[in-house]
Structure formats: structure tokens, C-alpha cells
Amino acid sequence: MSSDPAPKPLPFHYQFIAGAIAGISEILTMYPLDVVKTRAQLSTGTQKVGIVSSLKQIVQSEGVPALYRGILPPIMVEAPKRATKFATNEQYTAMYKKMFGVEKMTQSLAILTGVSAGITEAFLIVPFELVKIRMQDKANYGKYNGTIDTLTKIIRHEGPLALFNGLEATVWRHAAWNGGYFGVIFGVRDVLPKAETKEGQLLINFTAGAIGGTVGTALNTPFDVVKTRIQGYNGTGPRKYNWTLPSVALVAKEEGALALYKGFLPKVLRLGPGGGILLVVFETVSNFIRKNIMKD
Template sequence: MAAQQQPLPFHFQFLAGAVAGVTEILCMYPLDVVKTRAQLSTGASQGIIESFRTIIKKEGPATLYRGIAAPILVEAPKRATKFAANEQYTALYKKMFGLEKVTQPLAVATGVSAGVTEALLIVPFELVKIRMQDPRNASKYFGTTDALTKIVKQEGPLALYNGLEATMWRHAIWNGGYFGTIFMIKDKLPKAETKNEQLLNNFVAGTFGGTFGTILNNPLDVVKSRVQGYSGEGPKKYNWAVPSLVTIAKEEGVATLYRGFTAKVLRLGPGGGVLLVVFESVSNFLRKNFMD
């Protein structure tokens, strides 16, 4: 029987999560731009291919990476926090409830807790990213620093935390679904005998986890985009998560709550697999080379 892997210290968990996060965002960011635009739109929705063509034709290919500076700046601590917090909450809850190993409910609980922790960190960066991705702001903000400066000057520093509640819901639900599904899928997959089989298992589990998390939290993501997209012009229509869900469903139909779903699931399904594969690979490298 193989010996149980030694847990990574927090700083190594942080580093592995950072590398995983930056890798994922560099691969998947254009899909995030398409997703956000679909969620902000109240008109007829476009398919992913059509959206890509429209953006490239009318605004240029570089638009697919507009606003990337904000998520890049927070991506390392964000992803690192996701995985490191999940590891720390796992240890805490195992001790608190007297559990010797991780169970399905524990995996969900630690994921939810890690998601709330992550949300507290990223809200200002998410808000700036949303504003930059909104085509209505193409001539208003000329870069991430310019957007940040104008938001603080025109709307006040607290505006950077607009959408905090919706973001907490979004991340709690996604992380709970993500880590809970990973636990279930890994338990069902054949035991990996080689490194390649382990990488494949991690990718499959991460992809299923990312997909299921996206199915659960897409409505909250739509609400978050609408709340953070408000720039002080006209009446404020969206604020708290649940009333906003009801308003959108009533005025635009329940299907609107799943706008951007295909782009998001294409990003966070395979993206979740990329995250887990890179995180586990870097973790194993650090464990092998820097720990006894």
C-alpha cells in the first residue's frame, strides 16, 4: 500500500495555486470576455462563434484580452487562496468533527468556506474587469489603472465592493460544487498506477467539477455582472442577489439567468481540469524537490 502523501506547507500550497491560476486565465480569458458581454446584454443573445467574430471584426482581436490586467493581478492570490484555503479548512473541519478522512459532505463544506474566503479578496478586481469588458465603456476607460482611478474618483472607494454579496454566493456555490464533485469523481475513477493516469484522472475530475459548479452558480454570476456593471448612470436596478434574480427572471425570463453559460462552462469545465492538473503537478514537484 502506497504511503500517504505529506501535506504541503501553506506557502507551497499558495505557490502551486498561483501557478495553476495564471496558467488557466492565460488559456481561457477570451471566453470570459464573451461570457461577461452575454450576461450584461439585455438584447438578443449571440452564439459563442458569432460573438468572437463580432468582437474581432468590430473591435479587433486585442479586445478579447481587454481588462486582463485586473484578473492577472489577483489571479495568483485568488487561485492560491482557493486551494490553500480548501486545504486549511479541510484540516480544520476534520479536527473539529473528529474525522480521519475526507468525506463528500466535508469536501462540499470546505469548498464553500474556501469560496467565501476567495470572494472577499477578489471583489474590487472583478469589478474593474467587468467594467473593462463592457463594450459601453470602450471609450470611458483606457486601461486598468485608468478604470480604477475613475471608479474611485467618481463613485467613491466603496464602489469597488459593489457586488460583494453576489460574489460571495457565486464563489461559495461554485467551490462547493467543484470540490464536492472532484471528491466524488476521483472516488469512482480507477486508481491511477502511473503519473499520466493520475494527470488524466485529475483533468477528468476537475473538468466535471468545473462544469457542475458552473451549472449551479451561473444565475448568481449573471447577477454579479449586472450589479458590478452599474457605473452610477441612471437608476440602480440591481443590488442584492435574490431580488435581482427575481427581477431578471420576471422581466427577461428564467433563461436569461443562464446567459453566457456555454462560454463559461467551456472555460471553467476544461479550465477546472487545467487548474487541478497544474496544481497537482506543481504540488508534486515542490513535494519531491523541496521537502524531505
């Protein structure tokens, strides 16, 4: 592990900007896989459809724009969401170091700061996630005409509090993902040799972020499945899924434990490389700010 001093911390507003740019870069690159993931998680049947087949079916039956249906809510929230992820992680790091009286980061501290950042992030994104899920659901095809229409109809027919359906599940999902993501990033960077070149550092960042994204996805997919089911409920008929842990148990009982990993492949294909993209862009923008904007 390198003994070089840590990079100079950025002020919160610069962390926010770097996180926002990183988040938008990731979502523009990987979004179609999120549509496939949502469709798989909403399916309660046993039939399995491959990623390529699912993409082909969506394009053939609904057109290419369907691969980006519901992208506006994530784009609207992506900047504050990813900015919150990285900026609050940095803020929690400083807070916990002071609280526990330690100077150097440890893996357990990295996990704790990640979980804390994930919980903070979850409260911000719930309404946007709910609108996105409703728009991505094939069963709602033709029901909603864009983001504003979806938002308006949810509020009109289900009440404004419906926008926060799935909050508890979202907290579980983001706490698990962020804890795994930042904890693994610390561990991978700790064991890899120090990069000698700029390209080598980019490779280390992408590797650490991609492994972190993969582990985070493995940890949080069951919570993501039930979050999708909870937010997919549109107020018609009895509510089947409500609280997270009972819903996890119900899905496992009725559909088998593997059903808790529905949509895992498209999700991990998005958030594995996506986690690498996030970290590379965040670190690149942060270093640019340090060198060109925060000159001593």
C-alpha cells in the same frame, strides 16, 4: 477507492505558490471566453449570439486585443485568488477534520471546505472583478484607458466603496462554484480506479477537475449573471440590481428563467476544461515541490 495514504500536506506558502501557478495557467489559456461571457450577461435583450459569432464580432469591430481587454486585473488577482482557493481549502480541510473528529475526507466535508474556501476567496477578488467587468463592457469602449485609469475613474466618480459593489453576489457565486467543484472532485476520484501511471493520474485529475468545473458553473451561473449586472452599474441613473436573490428573481421575471444562464456556454467551456487545467497544474506543481524541494 484507493487505501493509499494521502499525499503529504504542503505548508501554506507552498500551497499558495502551486495555486498561483495553476490559476495563471488557466486564465492565460481561457480568457477570451470570459469576455464573451461578460458581454452576454450584460445584455438584457433576447437576441442570442453564438460564441464564434461573438468572438468574430469583437475582433472585427474592436480588434484582437479586445479579446484580452480587462485581463490585467484578473492576472493581478489570479495568483492570490487561485492560491487562496486551494490553500484555504487545504486549511479548512484540516480545521474541519479536527473540529468534527474525523480522520478521512468525505464528500459532505469536501463540499463544506469548498464553500468555505469560496467565501474567503470572494472577499479578496471583488475590486478586481469590478474593474474587469467595467473594462469588458462594450458600452464602456473608449471610456476607460487601461486598468489604472478605470480604477481611478471609479473611485473619483463613485467613491472608494464602489469597488466593493457586488460583494454579496460574489460570495454567493464563489461559495456555489467551490462547493460544487471540490465536492465533485472528491466524488469522481472516489469512483474512478486508481491510476497505474503518471499519465493516468493526470487524466484522472483533468477529468475530475473538468467535471467539477462544469457542475460548479451550472450551480453558480445565476449568481454570476446578477453579479455582472450589479458591477456593471456605473452610478448613472437608478440602480436596478442590488442584492443577489431579489436580482435573481427580477431577471427571471423580466427576461425569463433562462436569462439566468446567459453566458453559460462560454463560461462552461472555460471553467469546465479550466477546472481540469487548474487541478492538473496544482497537483503537478505540488508533487514537484514534494519531490524536489521538501525532500526528507
